[in-house]
Amino acid sequence: MMMGKEDLGLSLSLGFSQNHHPLQLNLKPISSPILSNLQMFPWNQTVSSPDHQNQQFLRKIDVNSLPSTVDLEEETGVSSPNSTISSTVSGKRRSEREGTSGGAGDDLDITLDRSSSRGTSDEEEEYGGEACRKKLRLSKDQSAVLEDTFKEHNTLNPKQKLALAKKLGLTARQVEVWFQNRRARTKLKQTEVDCEYLKRCVEKLTEENQRLEKEAAELRALKLSPRFYGQMSPPTTLLMCPSCERVAGPSNHNQPTVSLSPWLQMGHGSTFDVTRPRS
DNA sequence: GCTTTTTACACCCTTACGTCA
């Protein structure tokens, strides 16, 4: 099955160590271990899952059980008294397209308009009685079931969608929309978490950068001081030849000055100053 | 076997409605 764009989502992992080890940037198509702990649901589950997953799902939701309109009315009456259910909307309905392959969507539409507890003739007149979008407010129970299902799989195949729609007394399109919006909400929250994390990374990197710049300035000052210059031990890190960019081996700490360049031992005739930024 | 068209699905952006402070 196809992969959505967000399956290619970029995650960024930066590791900070107490010993100022190099930062690690891991760009990979999955969430970082740190961020994934904050991630509520897996992203890479696809509807192309094996049949056993569908069967497992269908075991929980009885495809053959009719939606309980009585229960639905009770739910909307108790937990969502202001629910206004109408699936009659303008524009091309996806369920119409689905009807060509499944045919069950039409049956599901029957259950909708009856459960409106606030739909009045005034409102029908206000909206012209047709072709105007009236927003459905899902009941708490419906939302809970949808939420539980989403935790199991954040996408549904057509069978699962229809079964869930039947169970909840909704249209397949409504279930589909709910899952789509739910995925969007999850992604948004994850983006916010990632953003916060990256902000903290920037702060730490800024601090680290300032610290290193300060350290470099101190080293430059130290080098310019003749009193300390002669006492300096040769550099033990960042020994890279400026001409060929080869990294030298460990310097000899018995050598008194930096003038004994490891590059000389490597056959180079010149020295370079690791305390001075290369231009 | 290859190309084009169709179909189904997911995502994104946006709109509009319901709720609440």
Next chain:
DNA sequence: ACTGACGTAAGGGTGTAAAAA
């Protein structure tokens, strides 16, 4: 009662992969 902010159901556009022609 009014209003703005916010959450969210739903519409429409677009991209993509698989199936069909």
